[in-house]
Amino acid sequence: MSDHTSHAPNRSGLWDWLTTVDHKKIGILYLIAGGFFFILGGVEAMLIRLQLIYPEAKFVAAGTFNELITMHGTTMIFLAVMPVIFGLMNAIVPLQIGARDVAFPFVNALGFWLAALGGLLLNTSWFLGGAPDVGWTAYATLSSNHKFSTLGTDFYVLGLQIAGLGTLIGGINFLVTIINMRAPGMTFMRMPLFTWSSFVTSALILFAFPALTVGLVFLMFDRIFGANFFNPDAGGNIVIWEHIFWIFGHPEVYILILPAFGIISEVVSTFSKKRLFGYSSMVFATILIGFLGFMVWAHHMFTTGLGPIANTLFGIATMLIAVPTGIKIFNWLLTLWGGHIRFTTANLFAVGFIPTFTIGGMTGVMLAVPPADYQYHDSYFVVAHFHYVIVGGLVFGLFAGLYYWWPKMFGKLLNETLGKWHFWTFFIGFHLTFFPQHFLGLMGMPRRVFTYLPGQNLEMGNLISSIGVIGMALGSIIFAINMVVAAKSKKAAGNDPWDARTLEWAIPSPAPEYNFAQTPLVRGLDALWTEKMAGNKGMTPAEPLGSIHMPSPSFLPFLMSLGLFVAGYGFIYAGQWGTYIVAIAGIAFTLLCMLLRSLYDDHGYHIEPDEIEEKGVKA
Amino acid sequence: MKSRWQLNWRLLSMVMALALVLTGCGRENLSALVPKGPVAEQQLFLMVLTSAIMIGVFLIVMIIFAYVLIRYRQRPGQTGIPKQVEGNHKLEILWTVIPFLLLIVMAVPTVAIAFDLAKEYNNKEAVQVNVTAHQFWWEFEYPDLGVRTAQELVIPAGKKVQFHVTSADVIHAFWIPALGGKIDTNPGLTNKIWLEAKEPGTYYGKCAELCGASHALMDFKVQALEASAFDDWAKKMKAATEAPAATATGTAAQGREIFQKSCIGCHAIGSEGGKLGPNLTNFGERKLVAGIKPNDAQHLAEWLKNPQEVKPGNTMPNLNLQDDQVSALVEYLHSLKVTQ
Numbered sequence: 001m002s003d004h005t006s007h008a009p010n011r012s013g014l015w016d017w018l019t020t021v022d023h024k025k026i027g028i029l030y031l032i033a034g035g036f037f038f039i040l041g042g043v044e045a046m047l048i049r050l051q052l053i054y055p056e057a058k059f060v061a062a063g064t065f066n067e068l069i070t071m072h073g074t075t076m077i078f079l080a081v082m083p084v085i086f087g088l089m090n091a092i093v094p095l096q097i098g099a100r101d102v103a104f105p106f107v108n109a110l111g112f113w114l115a116a117l118g119g120l121l122l123n124t125s126w127f128l129g130g131a132p133d134v135g136w137t138a139y140a141t142l143s144s145n146h147k148f149s150t151l152g153t154d155f156y157v158l159g160l161q162i163a164g165l166g167t168l169i170g171g172i173n174f175l176v177t178i179i180n181m182r183a184p185g186m187t188f189m190r191m192p193l194f195t196w197s198s199f200v201t202s203a204l205i206l207f208a209f210p211a212l213t214v215g216l217v218f219l220m221f222d223r224i225f226g227a228n229f230f231n232p233d234a235g236g237n238i239v240i241w242e243h244i245f246w247i248f249g250h251p252e253v254y255i256l257i258l259p260a261f262g263i264i265s266e267v268v269s270t271f272s273k274k275r276l277f278g279y280s281s282m283v284f285a286t287i288l289i290g291f292l293g294f295m296v297w298a299h300h301m302f303t304t305g306l307g308p309i310a311n312t313l314f315g316i317a318t319m320l321i322a323v324p325t326g327i328k329i330f331n332w333l334l335t336l337w338g339g340h341i342r343f344t345t346a347n348l349f350a351v352g353f354i355p356t357f358t359i360g361g362m363t364g365v366m367l368a369v370p371p372a373d374y375q376y377h378d379s380y381f382v383v384a385h386f387h388y389v390i391v392g393g394l395v396f397g398l399f400a401g402l403y404y405w406w407p408k409m410f411g412k413l414l415n416e417t418l419g420k421w422h423f424w425t426f427f428i429g430f431h432l433t434f435f436p437q438h439f440l441g442l443m444g445m446p447r448r449v450f451t452y453l454p455g456q457n458l459e460m461g462n463l464i465s466s467i468g469v470i471g472m473a474l475g476s477i478i479f480a481i482n483m484v485v486a487a488k489s490k491k492a493a494g495n496d497p498w499d500a501r502t503l504e505w506a507i508p509s510p511a512p513e514y515n516f517a518q519t520p521l522v523r524g525l526d527a528l529w530t531e532k533m534a535g536n537k538g539m540t541p542a543e544p545l546g547s548i549h550m551p552s553p554s555f556l557p558f559l560m561s562l563g564l565f566v567a568g569y570g571f572i573y574a575g576q577w578g579t580y581i582v583a584i585a586g587i588a589f590t591l592l593c594m595l596l597r598s599l600y601d602d603h604g605y606h607i608e609p610d611e612i613e614e615k616g617v618k619a
Numbered sequence: 620m621k622s623r624w625q626l627n628w629r630l631l632s633m634v635m636a637l638a639l640v641l642t643g644c645g646r647e648n649l650s651a652l653v654p655k656g657p658v659a660e661q662q663l664f665l666m667v668l669t670s671a672i673m674i675g676v677f678l679i680v681m682i683i684f685a686y687v688l689i690r691y692r693q694r695p696g697q698t699g700i701p702k703q704v705e706g707n708h709k710l711e712i713l714w715t716v717i718p719f720l721l722l723i724v725m726a727v728p729t730v731a732i733a734f735d736l737a738k739e740y741n742n743k744e745a746v747q748v749n750v751t752a753h754q755f756w757w758e759f760e761y762p763d764l765g766v767r768t769a770q771e772l773v774i775p776a777g778k779k780v781q782f783h784v785t786s787a788d789v790i791h792a793f794w795i796p797a798l799g800g801k802i803d804t805n806p807g808l809t810n811k812i813w814l815e816a817k818e819p820g821t822y823y824g825k826c827a828e829l830c831g832a833s834h835a836l837m838d839f840k841v842q843a844l845e846a847s848a849f850d851d852w853a854k855k856m857k858a859a860t861e862a863p864a865a866t867a868t869g870t871a872a873q874g875r876e877i878f879q880k881s882c883i884g885c886h887a888i889g890s891e892g893g894k895l896g897p898n899l900t901n902f903g904e905r906k907l908v909a910g911i912k913p914n915d916a917q918h919l920a921e922w923l924k925n926p927q928e929v930k931p932g933n934t935m936p937n938l939n940l941q942d943d944q945v946s947a948l949v950e951y952l953h954s955l956k957v958t959q
């Protein structure tokens with residue numbers, strides 16, 4: 001293939017970031033986007049807790065409060081934690097399997113820009129007449145009928161549609177990458193748990209997101225084109241939306257939590273200096289959780305009126321998920337058992353995850369009991385439960401992953417002292433905020449209420465809950481400071497700062513653009529550890545040093561996403577403007593970009609061995 | 620005191636635990652933890668059973684967790700590599716099978732109670748009530764008794780009540796925590812649920828599904844009366860429905876005039892009037908205005924002057940009433956009593 005003589009394109013600054021197709025840079029872009037939306041969602045959360053600090057408070061109006069809860073939920077789930085998960089997947093999975101990039105680098109960039117611009121579209125609603133206010137679950141008819149909801153809900157529909165497309169594309173890309181791009185010797189049963197969980201998560205995305213897409217199309221038709229999918233007066237059925245939403249929504253929970261499971265597995269194993277206890281049962285449990293995750297959506301609908309047969313079947317199926325989850329908890333404990341445990345910040349978050357997530361799992365089993373759920377449902381008990389799972393589980397896991405892989409991504413270690421302050425403030429603040437909410441729910445406080453009346457014994461729990469937010473905010477601020485401190489620090493992290501086990505630690509930090517100068521040969525589970533135990537300094541290469549083929553950067557992914565972004569406004573305002581011309585123009589522009597991409601052959605470029613060696617010397 | 624709390628997180632968590640003990644189980648007749656009827660009792664039984672099992676599991680996890688973290692933390696100067704353990708089949712089978720057994724212990728009563736709560740009682744076995752939820756108020760109709768009321772549900776104590784619930788606009792959820800769990804009110808569909816109050820008393824009901832701006836304020840009250848008092852109430856309500864008092868005296872008469880002009884299109888008294896707003900036949904006997912404010916002259920006047928201020932987004936418009944019109948209406952509305 002030496003007929004391609006093109007050279008590495010020289011790009012820098014903003015232009016480089018807008019056109020990059022390098023998975024490591026896209027990973028960083030995802031982290032930046034996720035971090036930005038995390039701040040937005042966090043501010044929304046603080047306003048929510050401010051309003052609920054005492055009965056009949058008047059900090060925010062009733063309607064605004066509903067916008068805040070809707071945007072808090074939507075932002076945190078779709079725009080904050082999903083991008084951070086994709087950020088880590090992008091940054092780490094190709095390295096863990098010994099690949100030079102993902103299977104479809106161009107599509108990878110497209111996935112990011114769609115997700116980012118979809119999220120931006122949704123958030124512009126704050127300035128364009130008000131954010132959606134129908135809850136992140138957007139139940140019809142509240143969401144489907146303009147009589148009951150504002151234009152904000154159209155932003156929800158279009159924004160999530162575009163962002164969801166990006167996620168779907170990203171998921172497919174990782175499936176193909178993990179199936180096809182593994183280095184020689186990296187069999188499925190040698191894959192690190194983070195790669196395994198990314199694999200299962202991507203499979204769940206592939207099957208779950210199309211359901212969301214269909215649901216949003218229905219909603220869009222009802223709202224924009226006057227269809228009647230959810231209009232009971234015209235024979236529509238509102239329960240259909242609940243089914244479609246949760247057929248997506250429940251797997252989404254596992255899409256979020258599985259990568260956290262993967263991170264905890266890696267971190268716990270590294271910092272106890274032991275191989276993961278029960279590796280194959282961990283893999284099996286991951287797959288089983290993913291599978292069962294599709295069988296239980298109706299446990300969100302026990303009070304919808306599906307009848308006792310459906311309710312108990314879905315309830316028992318839900319309880320079953322406790323079994324593989326329990327396997328995981330015990331395997332982590334036994335991994336720590338007998339190890340030399342180092343309490344780095346990454347490991348503190350991983351270890352703190354265990355009791356917190358166990359509580360979330362326990363309340364999950366309790367919620368799976370339909371008659372009891374008639375009491376819990378839509379009360380603060382549920383709010384407490386899912387924050388224990390999503391914050392105490394997923395977000396703790398993500399923090400563990402960020403502290404763990406930060407040096408691999410940026411070449412610098414995060415500060416450990418600040419890290420410990422981050423952990424303790426966040427951990428204590430989290431429990432203060434959410435533990436009392438279990439009791440508030442049982443004492444009769446429904447969720448999504450903008451206020452409560454005095455004299456219902458709800459004052460104390462709400463006050464404590466609101467105070468706890470200070471701890472979580474403080475922790476997040478310390479983390480932000482830590483990132484700045486790390487960026488300023490001069491100390492390089494080195495290839496393998498943690499004495500870790502997996503392949504990503506065999507290469508320089510940060511990884512060079514081609515990742516592996518020579519594709520490594522994998523000779524066992526925990527590829528790097530295997531070599532360390534065999535007394536080798538690094539991985540054995542599977543190929544001679546040769547010319548490396550790289551994909552060209554491209555501006556088209558951004559432009560394609562921009563077309564849909566504009567089309568989104570075209571649809572939202574079609575009713576007011578009385579025309580679809582903007583929507584059509586936006587879509588046409590995207591199609592044009594796709595045509596360009598198909599007609600113009602770009603074979604990428606090559607990095608020659610001498611260049612690699614040159615760089616190797618510099619490093 | 621507060622500023623010290625903010626500084627000392629550890630102290631605060633202890634205070635928190637104490638506070639939860641002190642507030643106990645929440646307000647009586649509102650809390651699901653203090654059940655006042657057989658449905659809520661069975662649900663509390665399941666809640667206690669499952670939480671007991673789960674707390675047991677949690678303690679086991681925590682004991683192993685604490686032991687491991689203390690025993691196996693890396694000590695200064697410790698070198699070498701710990702033994703690399705692949706797994707342990709016996710242990711792995713153990714922690715797969717035991718959870719299964721625990722799940723069976725939970726599943727059996729779950730199924731039994733789920734089917735019991737899903738039973739449907741006919742009008743010989745239970746009082747039938749049709750519930751229609753509206754943004755943001757509740758309408759109650761007793762088809763067999765020929766009675767229609769709103770905001771305050773009246774039921775006989777010690778007798779099953781079979782509810783048929785639906786909605787006129789968006790999804791709401793009908794929830795009386797002390798009597799039992801909730802059920803969604805779905806527009807276009809009807810759901811069924813039975814409940815029973817063991818003792819006469821006043822219980823608190825809420826809407827539990829986000830339904831719009833004033834979702835938080837969509838409360839209602841449940842009056843459980845002795846069976847004989849309930850029959851008496853139903854009889855008088857029926858009489859008042861068929862022949863609403865056609866006269867009023869003094870300022871109340873003025874109020875009645877205004878009402879007939881401006882309000883009757885939405886509010887019915889007896890069988891006369893519209894259905895867009897709550898039926899006001901027995902409004903003078905309700906404890907609350909709009910389900911949330913005490914039903915005294917001051918709060919009722921506030922409501923009439925600006926309903927949007929009290930319940931943002933509700934469908935009763937601000938009718939720009941003059942002060943004297945308001946006081947006349949208050950007088951009249953408070954005279955609407957059926958049992959005295």
Ligand SMILES: [Cu+2]
Pocket residue numbers: 752753755790791792826827828829830834837
């Ligand atoms: Cu409601």
